[in-house]
Amino acid sequence: MDLAFTPEELAFREEIRTWVKANLPAEISKKVHSAMRLTRDDLQRWAKILGKKGWLGWGWPEQFGGPGWTAVQKHLFEEECALAGAPRVVPFGPVMVAPVIMAFGNAEQQKRFLPGIASGEVWWSQGYSEPGSGSDLASLKTRADRVGDKYIVNGQKTWTTLGQYGEWIFCLVRTSNEGKPQTGISFLLIDMKTPGITVRPIKLLDGECEVNEVWFDNVEVPAENLIGEENKGWNYAKHLLAHERTNIADVNRAKRELERLKRIAKTEGVYDDMRFRDEISKLEVDIVALEMLVLRVLSAEKSGKNSLDIAGLLKIKGSEIQQRYSELMMMAAGPYSLPFIFEAMDAGWQGDFPGHEVSNAPLAANYFNMRKTTIYGGSNEVQRNIVAQVVLG
Amino acid sequence: MDFDFSDDQEQLRDAVRKWVDKGYTFDRRREITSAGGFDRAAYTELAELGLCGLYVSEDHGGMGMGPVEGMVVMEELGRGIVMEPVQQALISGAVLEGYAPDALKAEWLPKIAGGEAIVVLAQQERKSRYNIHKCDAQAQQQEGQWNITGTKSVVAVGDHADAFLVPAMAAGKLALFLVAKGAKGSATSGYVTQDGARAAELTLSQTPASLVTLDGQTALSHAVDIGIASVCAEAVGVMDKTLAITVDYMNTRKQFNTTIATFQALRHRVADMKMQLELGRSMSYYASLKLNTPVAERHQAMARAKYQLGNSMRFVGQQSVQLHGGIGVTDEYIVSHYFKKLTQLEMTFGDTLHHLGEVSNSMQDTAGVFA
Numbered sequence: 175m176d177l178a179f180t181p182e183e184l185a186f187r188e189e190i191r192t193w194v195k196a197n198l199p200a201e202i203s204k205k206v207h208s209a210m211r212l213t214r215d216d217l218q219r220w221a222k223i224l225g226k227k228g229w230l231g232w233g234w235p236e237q238f239g240g241p242g243w244t245a246v247q248k249h250l251f252e253e254e255c256a257l258a259g260a261p262r263v264v265p266f267g268p269v270m271v272a273p274v275i276m277a278f279g280n281a282e283q284q285k286r287f288l289p290g291i292a293s294g295e296v297w298w299s300q301g302y303s304e305p306g307s308g309s310d311l312a313s314l315k316t317r318a319d320r321v322g323d324k325y326i327v328n329g330q331k332t333w334t335t336l337g338q339y340g341e342w343i344f345c346l347v348r349t350s351n352e353g354k355p356q357t358g359i360s361f362l363l364i365d366m367k368t369p370g371i372t373v374r375p376i377k378l379l380d381g382e383c384e385v386n387e388v389w390f391d392n393v394e395v396p397a398e399n400l401i402g403e404e405n406k407g408w409n410y411a412k413h414l415l416a417h418e419r420t421n422i423a424d425v426n427r428a429k430r431e432l433e434r435l436k437r438i439a440k441t442e443g444v445y446d447d448m449r450f451r452d453e454i455s456k457l458e459v460d461i462v463a464l465e466m467l468v469l470r471v472l473s474a475e476k477s478g479k480n481s482l483d484i485a486g487l488l489k490i491k492g493s494e495i496q497q498r499y500s501e502l503m504m505m506a507a508g509p510y511s512l513p514f515i516f517e518a519m520d521a522g523w524q525g526d527f528p529g530h531e532v533s534n535a536p537l538a539a540n541y542f543n544m545r546k547t548t549i550y551g552g553s554n555e556v557q558r559n560i561v562a563q564v565v566l567g
Numbered sequence: 568m569d570f571d572f573s574d575d576q577e578q579l580r581d582a583v584r585k586w587v588d589k590g591y592t593f594d595r596r597r598e599i600t601s602a603g604g605f606d607r608a609a610y611t612e613l614a615e616l617g618l619c620g621l622y623v624s625e626d627h628g629g630m631g632m633g634p635v636e637g638m639v640v641m642e643e644l645g646r647g648i649v650m651e652p653v654q655q656a657l658i659s660g661a662v663l664e665g666y667a668p669d670a671l672k673a674e675w676l677p678k679i680a681g682g683e684a685i686v687v688l689a690q691q692e693r694k695s696r697y698n699i700h701k702c703d704a705q706a707q708q709q710e711g712q713w714n715i716t717g718t719k720s721v722v723a724v725g726d727h728a729d730a731f732l733v734p735a736m737a738a739g740k741l742a743l744f745l746v747a748k749g750a751k752g753s754a755t756s757g758y759v760t761q762d763g764a765r766a767a768e769l770t771l772s773q774t775p776a777s778l779v780t781l782d783g784q785t786a787l788s789h790a791v792d793i794g795i796a797s798v799c800a801e802a803v804g805v806m807d808k809t810l811a812i813t814v815d816y817m818n819t820r821k822q823f824n825t826t827i828a829t830f831q832a833l834r835h836r837v838a839d840m841k842m843q844l845e846l847g848r849s850m851s852y853y854a855s856l857k858l859n860t861p862v863a864e865r866h867q868a869m870a871r872a873k874y875q876l877g878n879s880m881r882f883v884g885q886q887s888v889q890l891h892g893g894i895g896v897t898d899e900y901i902v903s904h905y906f907k908k909l910t911q912l913e914m915t916f917g918d919t920l921h922h923l924g925e926v927s928n929s930m931q932d933t934a935g936v937f938a
Contacts, residue, residue, distance in 0.1 A: 175576075175635045176569045177856040183568070246568060436932055448927065455926040459850075459871045466849035473570035487842050555835070562834035565841050566814055 179246070186247055190254040197223055201521065203259030207434065209536040210521045211382075212261050214339050220261050221294030231268045231292045238276050238284065239292055245475040249426075249468070256426035264336060267291040267298035269421065271344045274361065274410050278402035287342075287363065299340030299366070301331040301388060302411070309556050311346070312355040312408065316390060318347035318362055320397065320404075325349075325362060327370075327393040333550070337386035338375050340366050346411060349404050361407035363399040370394070380539040381516055415485075415552075422485070422551060423492035425465045431499045432461055435506070441531060442506045450506070457498055464491050483564050486557040493547035493554060500537075500544040507534040514538070570852060572639065580639045582616060587647035593901055596763070599650060603757070604765030605727045610651040614682020619656035622793075624664055627676035634858040637793075638800040638851065645804025648908045650764035652687060652723045654797045659686035659732055662743075662790045666780040671745060675730065686745070688790055689719040689731040689769050697917040699734070699787050706735035706742055706776065713737075714752075714773045715744060725767020726757035733769075733776065734787050741783035743790075744776035751775060762911040763904065788862065794916045795869040796858050799851040799876045802912050806844045806883045809905040813837070813887045816902075820892075833890060840883050847879035863929070870917075870925035877919030884909035 179187070202216050224230040232251050234240020243251065263269070272291050275283055290296035307314040316329025327347060337343070343364050350358030366373070370393035375383035402410055435454060439445040445454075467488060474482045504511045510529040518527050518535035527535055548554040572580070590612060599606040613619060618640050623629020630636075637657050644653055660679050663672055663686070678684035695701035704717025715735045722731065731746045746753060752772040760766050780786050814837065817828035827833055850872040857868035884906040888895035895902050913919060 175572065175852070175856060177853070179568045433932065436930075451927045451930065452923055455923055455930060456874075458930065459874050459926060462853065462871055463846040463850050463875050466853050467845060469568055470570045470849060470852070473568060477569070477571050479571050484845060486838070487845055490838075490842065491846070558835040558838035559831070561838035561841055565810070565837050566817060566828045566834060 179250075183246055183250060187250045187254060190251050191258070193227070194254050194258045194260065197227070198255075198258055198260050199223075202261060205521050206259040206261055207430075208533045209434075209519075209540055211519045211536075214336075217261055217264055218294065218297075221263060224263070225292055225294035228292070230263065230294050231272060231288075233269065234272065234276070234292070238272075238288055245472045249472055252421070253426040253429075256430050259430070262427070264297070265421075266300045266335070266344070267294075267296065270300060270414055271298055271363070274344070274401060274414055277413060278361070278406075278410050282398070283363075283401065297336075297339050297341045299334050299337040299343040299388075301334060301343045301345035301364070303333045304330060305332050309553050312359065314346055314348060314359065316345065316347050318349050318360060318395070320349070323397045325395045325397060325400070327362070327364065327390040327395055329390050331388040331390075332376075332385075334373075334386045334388050335384060337366075337373055337388055338383065340373070342366060343388065344401075346407050349407075356408040358405055359407040359411075360404050361401040361410045362395060363401065364390075364393065364395050368393050368395065378543070379545075380542040381514070382539070382543070384543070423464055423468050423488040424496065425461065425468050425492065428461050428464065428492070428495050428499065431496075431503075432458060435499050435503050438503050438533070438537070439506045441533075442508070442510070444506050453502055457495065457502065460491070460495055460498070464488075464495060467491070484561075486561040486564075489551060490548075490554050490557050490561075493551075496547045497541075497544045500541040504537040504541040507531075507537050510534045511537040511541075572635070576636060576639050579636055580643055583618065583640055583643035584646070586612065586616060587643055587649060591647045591649055593904075596648065596650065596904075600759065600763035604650060604759040604763055605724055606651065607727065609649075610685065611682050613649075613651055613653055614656075614680075617680075618653050619682045620660065620680025621653075622657050622660040622664065623676050623680040627664070627672060627680060629660060629676065629680040634796060634855040637797055638855040641797045641800035642804035642807070642851075645801035645806075645908075646808045648762070648805060648808075648904060650762065652685065652764075654794065654801065655685065655687040655723050655728075656682075657797055658688050658790050658793050661793050662688075662732060662786055663745075663779065665789065666743065666782070666786040667745070668778070671777055671779065675745070678729075684729040685724055685727065686730040686732060687723045687725075687728045688794070689722040689733050689746075690787060690791070691720040691722070692718065693720060697921040699791055700741065700784070702734050702736055702741055704733065704735035704771065706737040706744060708737070713744060713776045713778055715746065715771045715776045716752075716773055717771050719769040719771075721760070721766045722755075722769045724765055725769070726755040727765065728755075728767075731769060732779065732790065733771070734783050735776075737781065737783075740781065741787065742781045743779040743783040743786045745779055746771065746774055746776045760911060762908045785862070788866065791916055792858065792865055792869045795873050796851075796854040798912050798915050799847075799854045799872050802876045802880050802909065803844070803848045803851045805905055805908050805912065806847060806879060809883055809887045809902065809909065810837075810840055810844055812902050812905065813840070813890050816891055816894075827890075836886055836890060840886050843879040843882045847876050847883075850875040867926070867929045870922045870929065873917055874919055874922040874926055877913045877922065880909040880913050881919070 231240045236242035304314050318325040318327045343366050345362050346359050347362050349360040370391040372389040374387045376385050377383055444450040471482050513528045517523050617630050620629030621632050625631045706713050706715045729748050733744045733746050752774040754770045755767040757767040820827050854872035887902050888906050894900045
């Protein structure tokens with residue numbers, strides 16, 4: 175047992191730190207450190223910088239053009255990016271659909287889709303949830319009927335994150351009504367420019383349009399866009415979830431945001447108020463404990479000696495921590511988090527924010543936005559079901 | 568960064584677990600409590616496994632092992648809610664090794680390692696609560712001989728201990744002494760504690776004592792931090808078993824014509840218990856792996872760990888009783904004894920509010936655990 179990283183891992187971290195420092199545009203990291211609004215261009219710009227270096231697919235094996243890093247190296251890369259103030263990589267392409275294409279797509283599909291994902295050129299979206307299928311995802315109804323060498327897709331997806339920018343979308347679609355709901359689902363890649371697709375942004379409680387509804391009206395999709403076998407899509411989606419374990423805890427970002435919380439608490443004069451400070455302390459211990467949990471998972475992956483079936487715990491704790499730091503930031507600013515001036519969240523806004531501290535502008539909006547974290551990716555109640563299943567049988 | 572146990576550590580774990588399973592049954596434990604809360608024979612069996620000399624150097628007849636081995640042992644003892652004070656042997660072994668003059672080491676360490684002498688930390692005073700810097704006991708030196716006057720409370724094993732590590736003020740500065748059992752002017756008054764074990768009040772009146780170190784601050788803070796790490800590890804073992812007992816019960820007990828393990832409200836409670844257990848286990852690892860770091864870093868780590876473990880223990884203990892229903896509050900059934908142990912451990916070496924205060928006091932601007 176040893177808490178310290180190896181000299182090789184430390185050298186790797188240093189290499190990443192140096193590169194990120196030299197390549198992350200300052201105007202982007204400044205926005206991230208103060209939670210200002212990020213534009214599509216900001217996100218694309220950073221994705222392409224990573225893509226050019228070959229690191230947008232930082233989790234990819236070498237055979238598909240990735241760096242072939244170990245679990246610990248991936249973690250260190252994510253940590254250095256987060257601490258430096260890099261935007262979160264939009265995960266749908268490089269983190270979510272790419273591993274499925276690698277594992278279950280054919281050589282043709284791999285050649286066709288992976289380069290555009292690795293470079294950051296193509297924006298991918300995820301089409302899983304439907305109006306009637308949230309936690310019970312397997313009940314999804316969007317149909318794909320095989321007609322000749324095409325699928326005809328009809329139905330509606332929702333909560334499609336940043337789908338208004340999407341160029342391609344990977345969807346779970348129903349190709350059969352036989353047997354259990356899980357066994358009639360297929361995994362389909364769809365060009366979002368295809369006629370019959372309508373995207374409508376949904377305005378959320380923070381005033382932003384982060385998610386969308388996507389309608390499919392007789393959309394023709396070439397059969398060659400089917401991943402793997404028909405009716406096996408549920409297995410592929412599950413494979414994806416199994417490969418996204420520590421990432422979901424987002425502990426690296428939590429460490430950065432804890433520092434920001436302390437800065438805000440100082441500015442607002444509550445850092446030395448013991449009642450407030452104790453709340454920061456509790457959060458700090460939570461974050462240390464989460465980090466230890468993440469490191470235990472990484473260590474188990476590294477040695478292969480013991481497996482830790484605690485992905486559900488990581489999701490629950492990680493999301494609760496995200497909510498808590500956003501909540502405390504808002505509470506630190508108190509009444510000065512209340513003015514809702516939409517433009518004040520744009521970098522470079524020249525107005526005078528009430529209280530003269532423009533970094534308070536996004537605090538309440540972020541707090542509202544973070545309520546999503548215990549709902550998405552399998553709600554925390556669903557996660558508790560999963561954890562209980564492991565413990566109780 | 569590596570959280571695997573070595574083969575030797577796994578063997579140590581197996582040896583202790585085997586002894587707990589076979590040698591320390593619930594019936595035996597119950598008899599020990601009825602007889603006063605301490606059994607020398609059981610302590611000797613633990614010493615024969617080498618556990619009392621874990622932190623004693625090989626030169627002095629011990630095993631010269633480190634915090635991870637200490638953690639493994641304490642986890643397993645926790646699993647069986649063993650009352651005999653191996654933890655005190657870890658503390659006194661490490662503190663005497665680290666701070667005592669050679670003669671004192673030679674006199675006591677081999678006996679600690681062999682189990683012939685139980686040397687316990689007697690730091691608690693009525694007015695100090697968890698503040699180890701607050702000490703009313705006074706030490707004076709006359710003609711080369713130190714004498715101590717003061718009262719110490721809730722001293723582990725108490726009237727069965729063979730010597731006490733006693734902090735006292737010497738010329739306004741905290742020093743640490745060793746007082747042998749039965750020394751002139753000393754008296755103990757023993758009692759059973761809530762967890763079924765034994766403790767005592769220790770009064771000293773002009774009692775002769777051997778000086779361990781004049782830098783009592785450093786030695787005592789180290790002693791308490793070793794205590795914290797071992798309480799954390801012990802707590803993980805107790806919680807692990809508490810959850811296992813609860814899960815077994817839920818899969819057996821039927822109400823409304825089905826096992827209560829099928830009810831979602833209860834299943835979610837179990838998920839929350841598992842969360843607290845795993846956060847606690849993670850922070851116990853953290854505590855043990857930070858035990859040999861520089862004092863400020865060590866101290867901060869112990870406070871963080873004990874804060875987490877305190878919360879975890881209270882939650883797991885209370886919920887285990889709740890999920891059992893009526894049987895959970897009986898003396899006859901085992902789970903109440905685990906609950907009481909968890910409760911007592913929360914208040915050992917600083918409770919949760921105390922350590923929250925320590926975390927707040929030592930808070931730094933940067934959040935990095937490694938960064």
